[in-house]
Amino acid sequence: MQDVLTYFSANGAEFLRLLLEHIEVSTLALAVASVIAVPLGILCSSHPVIERISVGTPSILRVIPSLAILIFLVPLLGTGTLPALVALSVLAIPPTLVNTSLAFRELPEDVLEAARGMGMGPARLFWTIKIPLAFPAAFAGFRTAATEVVASATLAAYIGGGGLGEIIFTGMGLMRTDLLLVGGVSVAVLSPAVSSGLSHLQASGP
Template structure:
């Protein structure tokens, strides 16, 4: 185990976590907006998809002159990557709620905000969480690139390993990133299942 291993893991998870948090703050309202405004949907989803179409490395290069090197630029690029799956799942989750359900809610005398928080949010939650799971895996894998602009993380082992032809170091980096991605996938899956059973058993 190379020195500073856990510090690198912490930085890596920090980058990924910050990016995911920013993505959630942007993507959930964006998905909600596009679900409610059919006219705005192509524009919103088109914008959101920019994060998916442009390679992360290119985003880093583009942001470099603006924010310079360091974690901030890396987090922005990663957030851009995490936004599409969350926004698209939010949009689909809200639009998939049957008309009858929202019609009944209105007919029973619920205010728009009550419909949002008591009906739409809980019904959409599992699908939004599934989108977040996808985003988390992508972000953890891609956070490796942060090292190119001095953002740190486990990517440093990989770049150093490649440059120094140090297979051992390279493998440490690659394995650690893979394990983190798998762990995050499993954690989110467990969370989804827990949310499902909680919803089903709540009296």
């Protein structure tokens, strides 16, 4: 424990930099995945054929370990943040896509019919009725994706993408238990903290 305290006292600024890098690449990956998965999920909710193709492809990629995807991307994209961002985005797309599609597909038809009966057009129906009703289930998929991405972002350091993984890989290379504890515990705390924070954000929403 003393070694851990010594690390923070001597490397506090470096730890903060790596933590921010970890959060940054995770946030970017979730943003990219959301831009792709949310509109596609809405489209899939009314087109079963598109859903089978759209859900199946990233789900197959998801079975491949993230480290294997990173190694595959290095010859194409080089090292650094970009290949890590692509790999993490691939990881985040399936849960976001599946939950969004399911959320919009299972909207209560009686509520939609009542809204149409009140004279709501497609655009107003979508923004004022469908989105609020579908949001909780769709957001649950985003929350799952966020938890997985934050945990997997440690691998970004393997190809020079920064983040808390640098501490873990350095600790492995130097056989330093203090660094392994600092890096491992930080990720282990950050991942559920993000999930909990998103849950509270959802609960406090309108």
